[in-house]
Amino acid sequence: MEESSNFRKWDxxxxxxxxxxxxxxxxxxxxxxVPRVCKSWGKAVKGPYCWQEIDIEEWSRNSKPxxxxxxxxxxxTRSCGSLRKLSVSGLAxxxxxxxxxxxxxxxxxxxxxxxxxxxxxxxxxxxMLSTITFLDLSYCINIxxxxxxxxxxxxxxxxxxxxxxxxxxxxxxxxxDDEALAIATTMPRLKHLEIAYLLVDTSSIIEILKxxxxxxxxxxxxxxNVNLDEKFVKRFPKLKVVGPLxxxxxxMNGWDNxxxxxGSSGYLAWDFVAGDMDDDDPEMLDDFWADEHPIEDVEMWxxxxxxxxxxxxxxxxxx
Amino acid sequence: MARKNRNPVGKNVDPEAQKKKTRTLTLKSSDGQxxxxxxxxxxxxxxxxxxxxxxxxxxxxxxxxxxxxxxxxVITYLNKHAEDGASDEEKRKFDEEFVSGMExxxxxxxxxAANYLDIRGLxxxxxxxxxxxxxxxxxxxxxxxxxxxxxFTPEEEEQMKKEFAWAWEGVDSDVDD
Numbered sequence: 093m094e095e096s097s098n099f100r101k102w103d104x105x106x107x108x109x110x111x112x113x114x115x116x117x118x119x120x121x122x123x124x125x126v127p128r129v130c131k132s133w134g135k136a137v138k139g140p141y142c143w144q145e146i147d148i149e150e151w152s153r154n155s156k157p158x159x160x161x162x163x164x165x166x167x168x169t170r171s172c173g174s175l176r177k178l179s180v181s182g183l184a185x186x187x188x189x190x191x192x193x194x195x196x197x198x199x200x201x202x203x204x205x206x207x208x209x210x211x212x213x214x215x216x217x218x219x220m221l222s223t224i225t226f227l228d229l230s231y232c233i234n235i236x237x238x239x240x241x242x243x244x245x246x247x248x249x250x251x252x253x254x255x256x257x258x259x260x261x262x263x264x265x266x267x268x269d270d271e272a273l274a275i276a277t278t279m280p281r282l283k284h285l286e287i288a289y290l291l292v293d294t295s296s297i298i299e300i301l302k303x304x305x306x307x308x309x310x311x312x313x314x315x316x317n318v319n320l321d322e323k324f325v326k327r328f329p330k331l332k333v334v335g336p337l338x339x340x341x342x343x344m345n346g347w348d349n350x351x352x353x354x355g356s357s358g359y360l361a362w363d364f365v366a367g368d369m370d371d372d373d374p375e376m377l378d379d380f381w382a383d384e385h386p387i388e389d390v391e392m393w394x395x396x397x398x399x400x401x402x403x404x405x406x407x408x409x410x411x
Numbered sequence: 412m413a414r415k416n417r418n419p420v421g422k423n424v425d426p427e428a429q430k431k432k433t434r435t436l437t438l439k440s441s442d443g444q445x446x447x448x449x450x451x452x453x454x455x456x457x458x459x460x461x462x463x464x465x466x467x468x469x470x471x472x473x474x475x476x477x478x479x480x481x482x483x484x485v486i487t488y489l490n491k492h493a494e495d496g497a498s499d500e501e502k503r504k505f506d507e508e509f510v511s512g513m514e515x516x517x518x519x520x521x522x523x524a525a526n527y528l529d530i531r532g533l534x535x536x537x538x539x540x541x542x543x544x545x546x547x548x549x550x551x552x553x554x555x556x557x558x559x560x561x562x563f564t565p566e567e568e569e570q571m572k573k574e575f576a577w578a579w580e581g582v583d584s585d586v587d588d
């Protein structure tokens with residue numbers, strides 16, 4: 093008799109087919125459940141097919157830096173040079189970014205939000221990241237114009253850059269116009285640029301527009317000093333500018349390639365303010381009030397509306 | 412089969428696309444069953460598209476790795492996705508229902524067929540559905556669902572349990588340190 097139709101040899105499925113199935117599971121499941129099912133599944137999880145895309149952003153947000161470093165080394169080694177996408181939050185060690193860079197021969201998408209890497213290290217890594225097309229350095233406070241310049245010089249395929257700031261973290265900075273100028277002078281191929289809450293002036297944005305002729309999306313939400321003349325913007329027919337007003341009323345069409353606008357709460361600094369503020373360190377608030385820097389009337393509504401915002405969907409009007 | 416009337420919609424219709432809609436191919440399964448399908452639906456499979464382009468189609472396309480039952484399902488999928496009026500929303504709904512009722516054995520056959528025929532959307536859908544069967548389940552449960560027997564020694568099992576303890580240390584509990 094033939095085997096009943098319910099019995100298939102799942103343990104004999106080829107590793108690449110298995111790997112692509114396991115990709116749909118959480119990191120925890122892939123590492124602690126799947127390999128214990130049988131030897132062939134264990135082998136599949138150790139191979140590159142599971143790890144061409146490594147997204148440990150969520151896990152890394154709740155993990156200690158040294159644990160994140162260890163995990164990255166392990167997973168990137170498993171990818172055997174086939175790593176195409178990497179997403180990790182709060183990267184702290186210099187060694188880690190260099191490790192990523194030395195294994196980046198196939199890397200296209202690199203997301204390093206909230207990382208602590210600084211200019212010199214990023215400068216060093218940039219030389220080895222020449223294949224990336226999408227880079228996310230949002231909320232990385234130790235990075236500045238120098239790093240962006242190095243990236244622009246070396247990453248010639250880069251078409252999307254996210255450099256969103258947290259409004260509470262940039263209040264110590266006087267200006268980030270140098271960053272905008274670094275973008276303008278070294279990244280002429282950009283199509284998507286998201287720099288919400290970056291401290292920049294109108295003149296820097298105009299430089300960007302003049303130099304990055306392929307821009308299709310420019311997100312300057314929360315960049316309150318930016319005031320673009322409509323007529324001027326109209327000179328760039330392909331361009332869509334969002335902001336500086338923070339209103340969630342844009343249409344989502346054609347944004348898919350830009351970044352992960354995955355449903356949930358707003359993708360900007362918002363979930364940060366609404367979610368992380370309460371359980372994060374209270375010092376941030378103290379710094380805010382202690383700072384001599386005149387408090388701009390800008391973000392006051394953050395505090396008033398913090399609770400309302402939990403739903404995360406509606407963007408409050410700016411004052 | 413009777414040729415359908417050309418139905419000009421008033422817009423510019425790509426004549427090549429129009430041809431594909433009316434041209435029919437025959438797919439032959441491993442157990443000898445034949446299915447006709449419009450070319451426009453068939454070429455949603457990259458593998459079939461390549462065969463058509465290389466002109467090795469010649470009327471009947473043999474698919475020796477896909478049995479009749481599985482091929483019938485795959486064709487249902489292809490037809491829906493080649494349908495003119497179907498909106499993305501409709502297709503998404505269809506996809507969900509399409510895979511939701513599948514037993515493990517069927518999922519296995521369809522994932523192999525979709526892999527062989529290179530039908531990206533179907534592959535994605537079936538893989539996700541298979542993974543769903545493992546989500547939030549214990550090792551034992553997964554083995555049962557997938558009819559897999561452990562080939563580890565008890566010592567190996569014990570050791571593997573601890574292998575990644577370091578990665579989730581303190582994540583579940585509220586221990587402060």
